[in-house]
Amino acid sequence: MTVPSFVQIRRPDREPKKTIELQIDGKAVKVPEGTTILTACRTLGIEIPTLCYLETLRPVNVCRVCMVEVEGSRVLVPSCSRQVEAGMVVRTGNDRVNHTRKMVLEMLASSVDLSTTPGMDELLEEYDCKPERYGPPAPPAAAGVRDAAVCGHHTPPNPDFAATVAQPPMVDNDLYIRDYAKCVLCYKCVEACGVDHQNTFAIAVAGRGFDARISTELAVELPDSACVYCGNCIAVCPTGALMAKREFDMRSDGSWDEEKQKATDTICPYCGVGCTLTLHVQGNEIVKATSPLDNGVTLGNLCIKGRFGWRFVQRNAES
Amino acid sequence: MEETDVVFLWGSNARAAHPIWFHHLLKGIHNGAKLYVMDPRRTESAQWADVWLGLNVGSDIALSNTMAREIIHAGLVHEEFVSNATSGYEDYKASVESYTLDVGERLTGVPADVIRDAAHVFAKADRAMICWTLGITEHHDAADNVLALINLCLLTGHVGRWGCGCNPLRGQNNVQGGGDMGAIPNKYPGFQEITDGVTRLRFEKHWKTKLQPNAGLNLTQMLKAMEAGSLKALFVIGENPAQSDADGHHVEGLLEGLDHLVVQEIVMTKTASLAHVVLPAAATWCEGEGTVTNSERRVQRCRKASEPPEGAKDELWIIAEIAKRLGHDWGHPTAEEVWNEFRKVAADFAGGMSYKRLEELGGIQWPCPDESHPGTTFLHARLWEKRKKRGPAAPFTVVRHEGPVEMPNEEYPLLLTTGRRLESYNTGVQTAGYDSPLHWGEMVDISPEDAARLGIADNEEVRVTSRRGSVVAPAHIDSTLRAGLVFMTLHFPDDVATNLLTIDVSDPKSGTAEFKACAVRVERAFANVLASSNHS
Numbered sequence: 001m002t003v004p005s006f007v008q009i010r011r012p013d014r015e016p017k018k019t020i021e022l023q024i025d026g027k028a029v030k031v032p033e034g035t036t037i038l039t040a041c042r043t044l045g046i047e048i049p050t051l052c053y054l055e056t057l058r059p060v061n062v063c064r065v066c067m068v069e070v071e072g073s074r075v076l077v078p079s080c081s082r083q084v085e086a087g088m089v090v091r092t093g094n095d096r097v098n099h100t101r102k103m104v105l106e107m108l109a110s111s112v113d114l115s116t117t118p119g120m121d122e123l124l125e126e127y128d129c130k131p132e133r134y135g136p137p138a139p140p141a142a143a144g145v146r147d148a149a150v151c152g153h154h155t156p157p158n159p160d161f162a163a164t165v166a167q168p169p170m171v172d173n174d175l176y177i178r179d180y181a182k183c184v185l186c187y188k189c190v191e192a193c194g195v196d197h198q199n200t201f202a203i204a205v206a207g208r209g210f211d212a213r214i215s216t217e218l219a220v221e222l223p224d225s226a227c228v229y230c231g232n233c234i235a236v237c238p239t240g241a242l243m244a245k246r247e248f249d250m251r252s253d254g255s256w257d258e259e260k261q262k263a264t265d266t267i268c269p270y271c272g273v274g275c276t277l278t279l280h281v282q283g284n285e286i287v288k289a290t291s292p293l294d295n296g297v298t299l300g301n302l303c304i305k306g307r308f309g310w311r312f313v314q315r316n317a318e319s
Numbered sequence: 320m321e322e323t324d325v326v327f328l329w330g331s332n333a334r335a336a337h338p339i340w341f342h343h344l345l346k347g348i349h350n351g352a353k354l355y356v357m358d359p360r361r362t363e364s365a366q367w368a369d370v371w372l373g374l375n376v377g378s379d380i381a382l383s384n385t386m387a388r389e390i391i392h393a394g395l396v397h398e399e400f401v402s403n404a405t406s407g408y409e410d411y412k413a414s415v416e417s418y419t420l421d422v423g424e425r426l427t428g429v430p431a432d433v434i435r436d437a438a439h440v441f442a443k444a445d446r447a448m449i450c451w452t453l454g455i456t457e458h459h460d461a462a463d464n465v466l467a468l469i470n471l472c473l474l475t476g477h478v479g480r481w482g483c484g485c486n487p488l489r490g491q492n493n494v495q496g497g498g499d500m501g502a503i504p505n506k507y508p509g510f511q512e513i514t515d516g517v518t519r520l521r522f523e524k525h526w527k528t529k530l531q532p533n534a535g536l537n538l539t540q541m542l543k544a545m546e547a548g549s550l551k552a553l554f555v556i557g558e559n560p561a562q563s564d565a566d567g568h569h570v571e572g573l574l575e576g577l578d579h580l581v582v583q584e585i586v587m588t589k590t591a592s593l594a595h596v597v598l599p600a601a602a603t604w605c606e607g608e609g610t611v612t613n614s615e616r617r618v619q620r621c622r623k624a625s626e627p628p629e630g631a632k633d634e635l636w637i638i639a640e641i642a643k644r645l646g647h648d649w650g651h652p653t654a655e656e657v658w659n660e661f662r663k664v665a666a667d668f669a670g671g672m673s674y675k676r677l678e679e680l681g682g683i684q685w686p687c688p689d690e691s692h693p694g695t696t697f698l699h700a701r702l703w704e705k706r707k708k709r710g711p712a713a714p715f716t717v718v719r720h721e722g723p724v725e726m727p728n729e730e731y732p733l734l735l736t737t738g739r740r741l742e743s744y745n746t747g748v749q750t751a752g753y754d755s756p757l758h759w760g761e762m763v764d765i766s767p768e769d770a771a772r773l774g775i776a777d778n779e780e781v782r783v784t785s786r787r788g789s790v791v792a793p794a795h796i797d798s799t800l801r802a803g804l805v806f807m808t809l810h811f812p813d814d815v816a817t818n819l820l821t822i823d824v825s826d827p828k829s830g831t832a833e834f835k836a837c838a839v840r841v842e843r844a845f846a847n848v849l850a851s852s853n854h855s
Contacts, residue, residue: 272489274613
């Protein structure tokens with residue numbers, strides 16, 4: 001991701017950073033102090049898959065997909081958060097690394113619906129994943145069952161099925177839906193709702209182990225929660241578990257077609273902050289609004305008006 | 320903002336009105352900045368503050384002057400900056416002398432030691448800034464309120480440096496750009512003076528036409544001119560004065576009395592419904608091309624994402640066609656051609672902002688005089704330069720506390736103040752179109768103390784009456800309000816026309832109306848009906 005210079009404007013008296021030299025997959029590379037291994041890899045053109053990492057969020061190290069080997073380290077390290085050190089020797093694609101990624105991806109694919117995760121099919125193929133070897137997926141839980149799980153209460157696993165987080169989507173308002181059958185627990189939504197961006201703290205991870213799930217306080221419906229419908233959680237969700245209602249409805253009736261959509265950047269028509277709005281238009285209808293992650297004003301965030309408040313220009317299109 | 324040490328958020332509920340700007344403020348808070356919020360209401364912004372100064376509505380100048388006196392008496396003035404870069408300090412110093420902490424406490428309702436603390440923290444900070452919105456400007460002494468805050472920044476040298484300064488947060492996506500382009504009655508494009516003969520000659524030469532030499536009228540002056548019968552025709556573009564202006568009954572009458580009213584709009588507003596001619600326009604922000612300027616003076620591109628409804632025309636096309644019918648054939652210039660003309664007539668201001676560079680840099684902050692200029696992150700840095708490069712001194716301005724024009728009395732014992740809520744916008748023309756779980760409709764926010772005294776239950780319909788009008792809406796008992804204060808918005812004017820209540824007095828300097836303060840009476844709307852039905 002290229003970050004425009006204005007994002008990096010810092011107070012003028014700041015000292016420039018030291019340069020660190022290290023070796024990645026046999027190639028020497030120099031990067032500024034504080035750079036992560038992941039970023040250093042990207043400067044070399046080495047692609048490392050991630051699920052829970054995003055440029056605009058602080059790393060939380062939970063998905064374990066970006067693990068790499070660092071010489072001298074007993075265990076693999078998460079490249080998204082580990083900072084480079086002078087003389088570090090990093091290997092990103094040996095058998096040990098690939099085996100770990102395969103296992104992580106297989107277990108996710110066996111338990112979570114990854115059908116709307118961009119790039120996931122290719123990734124599963126690249127790592128030769130066979131999630132079906134864990135057995136046929138267990139039938140979906142009824143609505144509310146996973147939210148009612150109590151810490152410390154366990155039922156013995158059924159060896160005939162692969163355990164899943166399958167459950168019906170939660171549709172409790174007109175703006176966005178939560179389909180936790182697609183949730184990989186990457187924490188991005190929690191971080192975006194929390195200190196990294198929105199600071200509303202409407203959601204958190206509840207429960208432990210396989211019962212862990214994203215929840216509002218006391219699992220109340222969104223309209224009864226602290227949610228302010230900025231949709232900044234939707235913006236960071238990597239799997240489509242969080243989705244604007246309009247997209248969800250269009251996908252449900254089969255009319256959602258990204259190949260027919262054109263994305264155009266303009267400026268939000270509301271307050272004077274000047275948030276860049278990327279309008280996704282299909283058949284002359286705005287079907288979604290996002291903001292670019294590398295925009296210095298928004299960092300990909302919007303408020304309820306920017307993300308949802310543009311219906312006034314197309315009341316005809318929907319009626 | 321993210322790297323400052325102290326922020327005074329004054330008369331602004333940015334958490335609701337500028338949510339993404341508030342993200343940057345929150346980053347500053349997480350980085351250790353202290354936040355002081357000056358607001359009569361303990362808003363969702365104030366809930367993030369280290370200290371909330373819940374001042375009386377309209378006592379901003381008193382608070383600012385009291386802080387200034389305290390800073391002066393405590394020896395915390397930035398002497399070097401004041402002597403090098405400002406003028407009028409001695410008069411200013413004398414003018415604030417009577418605003419002792421005790422006087423300040425009496426006028427503002429803020430405890431003296433809290434005022435003292437805020438003044439000291441602000442003055443001692445390495446970097447500090449004051450950010451404000453309509454809580455400062457929607458008063459009959461709007462300009463004086465702004466000047467009072469500027470005085471504080473000058474006194475402490477918190478201007479023209481990284482992480483410092485005076486920041487008005489613009490309420491609309493192009494209110495800054497409108498000014499930039501000369502859509503204000505006394506300026507040409509790039510804030511050049513209409514009344515300056517040399518400038519006028521230059522524009523006459525460029526536009527090949529004679530220009531009238533006087534400043535035009537601002538909105539409030541236009542309303543007065545309509546009243547006097549000297550203004551008989553009005554062309555309104557994308558504004559809804561029938562519902563957005565104070566004392567709504569009065570404004571509607573004036574609009575109806577015009578010989579000719581033309582409204583160019585994207586939807587059928589209340590104002591459009593009064594017009595003799597409605598010109599259906601494309602929504603330029605997504606159905607046309609152009610630029611807008613945000614609060615940080617960043618000029619950014621608007622682009623066409625979808626086609627306008629059938630019959631709606633591009634706004635530039637409409638204006639060029641009107642010009643043609645008035646005898647001037649401008650052809651049909653593109654938005655970029657218009658912008659390039661602007662760059663030519665306001666070269667010092669925008670000469671370097673080609674569409675190409677705006678694309679490449681993700682917008683540019685003015686001034687940007689040439690194509691090698693990176694734009695200007697903050698203004699007034701010249702005040703810190705050596706004498707020769709410093710330019711004219713920044714003047715202190717003497718301002719005095721007046722308070723709202725209308726204060727509560729026995730008949731109208733409460734003070735109504737107005738503002739925005741997160742999910743809505745102005746008169747609701749745009750935000751009425753989407754479904755939101757936060758759309759609760761208009762409510763009368765009232766303190767628990769007043770509700771108890773008046774026997775009002777939460778969600779009960781109440782009647783709010785001012786000297787000018789009366790409306791009915793559900794009460795919302797709100798513990799963020801102090802006794803004596805009620806709060807409403809302008810968001811649902813078709814259901815609750817709050818502007819029937821507001822007072823038609825405005826600031827003679829800026830033309831802004833006093834939306835923030837008028838005296839009202841609140842009573843249970845159907846108490847009598849219920850009482851009589853119980854007896855039958």
